[in-house]
Amino acid sequence: MALLEIKDLTVRFYTQEGVVTAVDNLSYQIKRGEKFGVVGESGAGKSVTALSLMRLIDSPGRIESGEILFKGQNILDMTEKEVRSLRGNEISMIFQDAQTALNPVYTVGEQISEAMRHHLGYSNEEARERSIQLLDQVGIPEAETRYSDYPHEFSGGMQQRAVIAMALSCDPDLLLCDEPTTALDVTIETQILDLIEELADEFDTAVQLITHDLGVVADICDRVMVMYAGKPVEKAPVEELYYDPKHPYTVGLMSSIPRVGDTRDRLQTIPGTMPDLVELPPGCSFHPRCPFAEDACTTTEPALIDIESSDEATVDSSRAAACLEYTDQLQNGLDYEVRVVDENTGSEMNPTQTGGSQNV
Numbered sequence: 376m377a378l379l380e381i382k383d384l385t386v387r388f389y390t391q392e393g394v395v396t397a398v399d400n401l402s403y404q405i406k407r408g409e410k411f412g413v414v415g416e417s418g419a420g421k422s423v424t425a426l427s428l429m430r431l432i433d434s435p436g437r438i439e440s441g442e443i444l445f446k447g448q449n450i451l452d453m454t455e456k457e458v459r460s461l462r463g464n465e466i467s468m469i470f471q472d473a474q475t476a477l478n479p480v481y482t483v484g485e486q487i488s489e490a491m492r493h494h495l496g497y498s499n500e501e502a503r504e505r506s507i508q509l510l511d512q513v514g515i516p517e518a519e520t521r522y523s524d525y526p527h528e529f530s531g532g533m534q535q536r537a538v539i540a541m542a543l544s545c546d547p548d549l550l551l552c553d554e555p556t557t558a559l560d561v562t563i564e565t566q567i568l569d570l571i572e573e574l575a576d577e578f579d580t581a582v583q584l585i586t587h588d589l590g591v592v593a594d595i596c597d598r599v600m601v602m603y604a605g606k607p608v609e610k611a612p613v614e615e616l617y618y619d620p621k622h623p624y625t626v627g628l629m630s631s632i633p634r635v636g637d638t639r640d641r642l643q644t645i646p647g648t649m650p651d652l653v654e655l656p657p658g659c660s661f662h663p664r665c666p667f668a669e670d671a672c673t674t675t676e677p678a679l680i681d682i683e684s685s686d687e688a689t690v691d692s693s694r695a696a697a698c699l700e701y702t703d704q705l706q707n708g709l710d711y712e713v714r715v716v717d718e719n720t721g722s723e724m725n726p727t728q729t730g731g732s733q734n735v
């Protein structure tokens with residue numbers, strides 16, 4: 376049994392501008408200890424998906440349908456009390472901004488201790504001892520002294536380390552990380568990502584890592600789901616996604632991975648923006664931005680297809696993509712080439728595919 380199984384999840388927001396379908400019929404699963412990346416531009420529905428898992432969607436939002444099975448139990452059927460005991464205990468979450476996770480009026484140590492006293496029934500002394508150990512483990516120097524510091528006495532990177540300590544304090548089975556390094560500068564970003572990876576391995580914690588940056592996913596994740604306008608457009612083991620992307624949107628995201636010395640904005644190379652979710656374009660939502668779009672794409676919505684079987688994908692499908700190419704409805708096909716370039720030498724490593732000139 377998968378640790379987490381999301382089946383046909385649909386989440387809508389009833390706003391003055393109209394009904395926003397933020398997550399549309401989404402299914403995926405995460406196995407124990409697996410690191411799963413969720414990628415897409417702003418507005419793709421990544422955060423709403425994570426908040427749904429913690430049952431934190433508030434009005435005007437509503438989880439309309441679907442199942443969220445955690446260890447086989449549907450989170451959507453649980454009582455509020457059951458969900459509260461899950462949060463911060465078996466499932467915990469790291470947000471992009473450490474400051475929102477830390478309460479400025481309590482010391483950092485107190486905040487880490489609190490979760491352990493509450494969920495694990497630790498005494499004050501036990502919780503303090505374990506908190507100091509965790510602060511040390513996440514790389515806070517002089518952890519015993521820093522235990523009594525207030526959040527404002529920590530740098531941004533140290534605050535995020537403290538949040539990671541807090542998130543791992545109850546040894547969760549699933550850690551949801553929502554853009555955990557966006558607020559940090561690049562050198563600290565790498566350290567924090569390495570730390571998450573290292574501790575997830577050590578604690579055998581599954582990770583759902585949300586990011587707009589495929590480069591980050593490549594470093595950490597085992598499998599990836601690419602989302603566009605509330606839907607999954609591609610799912611793949613991470614290496615296969617890089618060497619052989621199946622969806623034009625994934626290809627666009629890849630050519631946007633910044634290289635050393637590259638000062639472009641990350642997503643500049645996909646022209647246009649995510650459509651208005653209140654009024655999605657007919658057919659494939661990506662068609663107005665897709666270089667390979669044909670007439671059929673403007674009228675027919677592509678199903679998520681299992682690449683191996685060519686049938687509709689199931690939650691178990693390892694490789695899937697939602698493009699009419701995979702139901703043989705495109706006349707000209709997808710015409711791109713993937714070139715994998717060695718970052719150090721600049722030379723081509725493993726040319727695959729045929730056609731255009733997509734540098735990945």
Ligand SMILES: Nc1ncnc2c1ncn2[C@@H]1O[C@H](COP(=O)(O)OP(=O)(O)OP(=O)(O)O)[C@@H](O)[C@H]1O
Pocket residue numbers: 388390395396397415416417418419420421422423424435436587652
């Ligand atoms: N509280 C809300 N009220 C109304 N609409 C909302 C609300 N929260 C989210 N949405 C809608 O859901 C869509 C998906 O939002 P979500 O935050 O999941 O995107 P995301 O992929 O996580 O983007 P980002 O990287 O910017 O966080 C948004 O485009 C927005 O229209």
